[in-house]
Amino acid sequence: MRSSVTHRSQNAPWRRAELRMSPIAAACATLLFATGAVYAQQQEAAELDTVVVTGIRKGIESSIAAKRNSDSIVEAVSAEDIGKLPDTSIADSIARLPGLAAQRVDGRASAISIRGLGPDYAGAVLNGREVVSSGEGRAAEYDQFPSELVKQVIVYKTPDATLIGQGLSGTVDIRPVMPLDSRGRQVVVNVRGEKNSFGQLSPQGADGLGNRVSASYVNQFVDNTVGLAIGFAHLDSPGETKKYEAWKYGDYAGQWGAGATGVPSLGVGNNRAQFAQGFEASVTSSKQVRDGLMAVLEFKPNKDFHSAVDLYYSKFDQDRVSNFWAGDIGLWSGGAKFSNVGTSVVNGNTIIDSGTVDGGRSLVYEKNFHRSDDITSLGWKNELKLADKWTAVADLGYSRANRNETYIQSVAKGLAGGPLTFSGLGSTGNQAWSTSQDLSNAANVQLTNDPNWAEMRTPTYKDEIKSFRLSGKRDLEGGMFSAVETGVNYTQRDKNVQSDAYSLALASANVGIPASALRGPVAINVGGVNASTVSWDVPGVMGLYTVTPKDPWSSQSNKYAVHEKVTTAFAKLNIDTDWGAVPIRGNVGVQAVHTQQNADGFQWNDGATPGAPGSGSLIAINGGTSYNDFLPSLNLAFNLKPDLIARFGLAKAMARPRMDDLRAGADQPKLVENSPGSALGHWTAGGGGKPDLQPWRAKSLDLSLEKYFGKSSYVAGAAFYKKLDSFIYSQDTVRDFSAFTNYSPTLTAGCSAANPGCDPNQGTITTQANGQGGSVYGLELSASLEGALLTPALKGFGVIVSESITRNSLPKDKNGNPINLDGFSGIVNNLTFYYEAQGFSTRISQRYRSPFTATTRSVLLGTETSTHIEAEKQLDFQMGYAFESGPYKGLSLLLQVNNLTDAPAVQTRGPEVVGSAGSTTGQLPWKTENFGRSVLLGATYKF
Known part of the structure; x- marks a missing residue:
């Protein structure tokens, strides 16, 4: 039986078929007109009532506002x-x-x-300050x-010219509760139990059960001049995974x-x-335990002074x-013998x-992985109103992330x-x-040195950001500008990545698994794989191994530090004027x-040159550069009608390169003779980083039209265009090798006769x-609509829907192949139906x-670029009841089911080597x- 599967390139042009609206996009467009007409009729006879809004609708109203x-x-x-x-993590909420x-x-x-731009293109700030990343790059x-x-x-x-740490695609600003924005004491306690439908897949791992407990306290003191908000959240969440991977x-x-x-x-x-x-099929049981603390202390003794200290801490x-269970077909160890073959x-x-393949072997792995993250963020912001309508702001920030991992792999056959x-x-x-x-x-199974894949790795990551901001703002009168704000921000960031690797070797080629370390058999039921394998406690067999350092050459990729000092001067004018009968607001500004x-x-x-000094050695190296960026921005909002807003944005933006791409390390830097017998050579290296790498840069144009229906409904359409002035991708490029050690005993750096004016x-x-x-x-099309806009019979019902259609046009790589934009999906849509009434x-x-496609990093710190991830569709459900009166007032019950359909994560990739027919x-x-x-x-209880 033969089958054929095709994929459309992400860089394909907009064909006629692709311009047809999907059902979600069509729904957005239809709702734009239908609700507008109905809402206009309702407004004629509406009576204004004071309604206290809570629950789902309150969250929607705050977001729309x-x-x-x-x-x-x-x-x-x-x-x-x-x-x-509304979700179990802010990542889930943002993704909607x-x-x-x-x-x-x-x-x-x-x-x-x-x-359509991957995580590395976005900025992330916590309460307005750039936040660290516990990964190798910058992405939060x-x-x-x-x-x-x-x-x-x-x-x-x-x-926005006053927002520091912005990205090229956008900026995510995470904001905690500010206590002086509330009135009165509020205490909330939240308790949830969690269960994974797979149960316990590994007999040594987590049992598939978990819990979430949180508590928060908000209050004001001293005549509402001092406010305190503090919250603690504990997460003990199971993770169960079934995985199949083809070699x-x-x-x-x-x-x-x-x-x-x-x-x-x-x-x-x-x-x-x-x-x-070959292949491998696996089951994994995991446990994620996180303790998070967030606190805000505000002090506002009068209308002229405001001070706030905020703290965030997370231990994860x-x-x-x-x-x-892995099957090695024996391709490199004796030969694979195929029979009864079918093709597709x-x-x-x-x-x-x-078919059937003989000549191979079955392998059984055990992998233990532990990761610990500590993230601390501390900020102190002071605002003081001065004479002549000036306000001065001083903001001090500190953010730090420490991540430590231990990965151990034990192998049997x-x-x-x-x-x-x-x-x-x-x-x-x-x-x-x-x-x-x-x-x-x-x-039938023994620990083995053949293959010699048993190993231990201990990567560590440290990221630290220190920042200081000083700015002034003056209110203006009598013109198109309502205020001017100017200031300077200094940020120092230091990131250090260290990964040590060790070989685990047995005293003999094969060793039986000690009875004391044996555990129950493991059922590996993954797709069409249905097998049972022996299992053992990895810490219990570590005494059988000799631990020795391995792979010294990997240090050029796995050990590096990056240091940045960024000074940003900014100025912004707030716009508040009229264009004829149309009110206009917005801002124009610039960052230097x-x-x-x-x-x-x-x-x-x-050590390719026998007898050369320094053969097989590591030598410390460094490098760097400095550069300037001038980033103007303009935002305009036209109030065409009280509930109809048109927006226009024009800006230049940038995103700094991934930290690991800035590393100084290089593989096999050496001189190669310019011509046979020459004593002069030119520098080459097999690979490495580029410390003088500069940012992605782009110019952007944005248009948006937004129609609002009261406080809790709107429809909107937006279009954007980003011209990428600079793009980063793998290529043959030039690097300065002046700081590198020359190992050649016969060559010195010099120019060839054909290029006498070169830089050697x-x-x-x-x-x-x-x-x-x-x-x-x-x-982009989006809408959030209450059912009551269409008919009173739908009161309590609502829908939130969005559709994004994105395309790109990128240069080709050195081989003439299209470049895949990291994180790019041509279609993204979200759909939520909700109902809320009488507490339910x-x-x-x-x-x-x-x-x-995505750039992913394995535990070995090896970059897997252009990983093709198939379309994903995830369905989540929740229902709850809140007691609105009586002795249980303040209590609410909640049931959530995430990943309701157990949607798989699927990745594909191209073959390693093909003939002319592939x-x-x-x-x-x-x-x-x-x-x-x-x-x-x-349950959640608020009092």
């Missing part, structure tokens, strides 16, 4: 009440906003893309922030010494069908135990889809050989492998940014580098993003992960 009143184009999500954001999409990490929404990991401690999140889609595909017959027989010929030259080198621990065609590649039978490799989710070996019997960056790292000499310290390296730009553009509430939400860009099934559904049941 923030969007409506902003001078910039923004999206917002607000808590329904103190300690009650128009034009935003989440990327799941270990089943949890963590990274956020804005308008939003699942680190407890949703119970966040009051509101604002996403700026257009820049690399390719046409290996006759390649690199590979041994394979029985591979079908394609009849074109020496081309043969492609096949996978993660433990994972994984059990693997997938994206232009003919692959072996089913089946003692007896045996064929592996497989089928369904051409389609995701249907892959099946089986073996006649009994891998659940410890007598000076960046000084420096990076440390290591150069690796592989300049050489070539393949790395991420600045190149020509491109463009990103798109449309229910909500069902779906978010969807079309296929995208396609290296044709995506093949690779990874499939299922995380189960999470059920939470609990």
Whole structure:
């Protein structure tokens, strides 16, 4: 049976078919006209009543008010009440906003893309200050922030000259509760139990049960001049994962010494069908334990002075135990022998889809992983009103993240050989492998040095930001400008990444698993794989291993530090005027940014020249640069009618490169003779970082039209265009090698006769580098509507819907292939239906993003670029009841089910090597992960 699967390139032009509106986009457009007419009729006979709004509607009204009143184009999500954001994490809540999409990490929404641009293009601030990242780059990991401690999140889609730490795609501003904005004491206690539908997959891991407990306190003292808000949130959340992964595909017959027989010929030259080198299926049980604290202390003794100190602290621990069954077909160790072969065609590649392979072996892995994150953020802001309508502001900030990991892998193998039978490799989710070996019997499985894959790694990450801001604002009268604000901000950021790797070696090639370390068999039921394997306690066998350092050459990628000093001078004029009969508000401003960056790292000499000094050694290296950016911005909001707003934005923006791309390290930097027999050479390196890498830069144009219906309904349409002046992608580029050690005993750096005026310290390296730009553009439709706008019979019902259609046009790489924009999804949509009345509430939400590529980093700190992630659609549900009167007033009950349909995370990738009949860009099934559904049941009490 033959099958064919195709994928549309993310860079494809807007074809006629692609311009057709999806159902969600059509719904937005229809609602724009229908609700406008109905609302106009209702307004004629409306009677004004004072209504106290709570629950879902309160969160919606607060979000709409923030969007409506902003001078910039923004999206917002607000808590329904103190300690009650609408989702279990702020990442989930943010991902439901128009034009935003989440990327799941270990089943949890963590990274956020804005308008088709990946997490690295966005800025993140906490209460207006740039926030650290516990990853290797700059992108914030939003699942680190407890949703119970966040009051509101604002996403700026257009820049504001006074906002520091902005991104190129947008900026996420996380805001805690401010106590002086409330009146009276408020205490909220929240308790929930959690269960994962998969239960306990690993006998040594978490049991699939967890809990969430939070408490918050808000009050004012001394005649409302002192305010205190403090909240604590504890999370103990299970994670259960089923995963299938195919090893690399390719046409290996006759390649690199590979041994394979029985591979079908394609009849074109020496081309043969492609096949996978093997597979692995695994189950993982994990536990995430997070304790978060957020506090705000405000002091406002009079109308002229205001001071606020805010603190955020999070301690996040993660433990994972994984059990693997892997099948190695023996391609590199004796040869794979295929029989009973069936093939299928997938994206232009003919692959072996089913059959039997002999000559391989079964392997059983145990992986233990522990990660601990500490994040601290502290800020102190003071505002003082001076004479002549001036207000002075001083803001001091400090943010720090520490992340420590320990990863241990112990490997065993089946003692007896045996064929592996497989089928369904051409389609995701249907892959099946089986073996006649009994891998659940410890007598048939032993710890092994063959292959020598047992290892331990201990990466650490440290990120620290210190900032100081001083600004002044003066109110103006009698002109088109209502105020002027100017100031300066200084930020110093230091990031350090260290990863040590160790080999774990047994005293002999194979060692039996000690009885004291044995645990119960593990059922690995993943897709079509149904197997049972032995398991053991990894800490219990560590005494059998000798631990020695390994892979010294990896230090050029895995050990580095980046230091930045950024000075930003800014000025902004607030606009408040009329254009004829149309009121106009907004702002015009500019940031002048000076960046000084420096990076440390290591150069690796592989010892390719026998007898050369320093062979096989690491030498410390550093480098850096400085540059200036001038970033103007304009935001205009035209009040065409009291409830109709048109917006215009024009700006220049930037996003600094990933921290790991700025590393100084390089692999095998050396001199290569300019010509045979020459004593002069030119510099080259196999790969590394680029400390003088400069930002992504872009000019942007934004348009938006927003129609509001009272406080809790609106429809909007927006269009944007970003011209990328500078883009970063992997390429052959030039680097200054003046600081590098020359290991050659015979060569010195010099120019060739053909290029006598060269700089002898300049050489070539393949790395991420600045190149020509491109463009990103798109449309966004969104609506939040109450059912009562259409008919009183729908009172209490509501819908929130959005659709984003994004395209890009990018340059091609050095080989003429299209460049995939990191995090880019052409279609993103969100749909939420809710009902709330008489204390009862229910909500069902779906978010969807079309296929995208992403840069991911493994625990080995190896970058996997252009990972193709298939379309994702996640469905979440919640229902609750709040007692509005009687002895239980203040109590509310809640049931939540996340990932209701157990939507898988699917990744594909192209083959490693193909003949003339194959396609290296044709995506093949690779990874499939299922995380189960999470059920939470609990109660909240407010008094």
